[in-house]
Amino acid sequence: MSSRDQVKASHILIKHQGSRRKASWKDPEGKIIMTITREAAVEQLKSIREDIVSGKANFEEVATRVSDCSSAKRGGDLGPFGRGQMQKPFEEATYALNVGDISDIVETDSGVHIIKRTA
Numbered sequence: 001m002s003s004r005d006q007v008k009a010s011h012i013l014i015k016h017q018g019s020r021r022k023a024s025w026k027d028p029e030g031k032i033i034m035t036i037t038r039e040a041a042v043e044q045l046k047s048i049r050e051d052i053v054s055g056k057a058n059f060e061e062v063a064t065r066v067s068d069c070s071s072a073k074r075g076g077d078l079g080p081f082g083r084g085q086m087q088k089p090f091e092e093a094t095y096a097l098n099v100g101d102i103s104d105i106v107e108t109d110s111g112v113h114i115i116k117r118t119a
Helices: 038-054 059-066 070-074 088-096
Strands: 007-012 078-079 106-108 111-117
Touching: 007 038, 007 059, 007 070, 038 059, 038 111, 059 070, 070 078, 070 111, 088 106, 088 111
Parallel strands: none
Antiparallel strands: 007 078, 007 111, 106 111
16 A cells, blocks of 8 residues: 555544453553443543643643553554554544544544544
């Protein structure tokens, strides 16, 4: 796949009781994740998104602190990817964004995300 067919994105993932894998680098045994409802995860992410969009918070800094994905160590950076490499809702949301845009809440089997398209 050529690089022009790929996108690059960062994301913030919040896992919850309904997530496929209830563990993360922050919560290796999933004890906290198992107590978080989907609704609570969505509300937390909505608040985070508002802070980022309003300029009160920096996407990469928040990702490093809050995201349940191991990409948190890179400020949420997932690197380049093409079609078919991510879960469908995540892929579709990322391709629909313009570079620099931040998505609304995107739900996948992994949890709930906000996505920032970076290339």
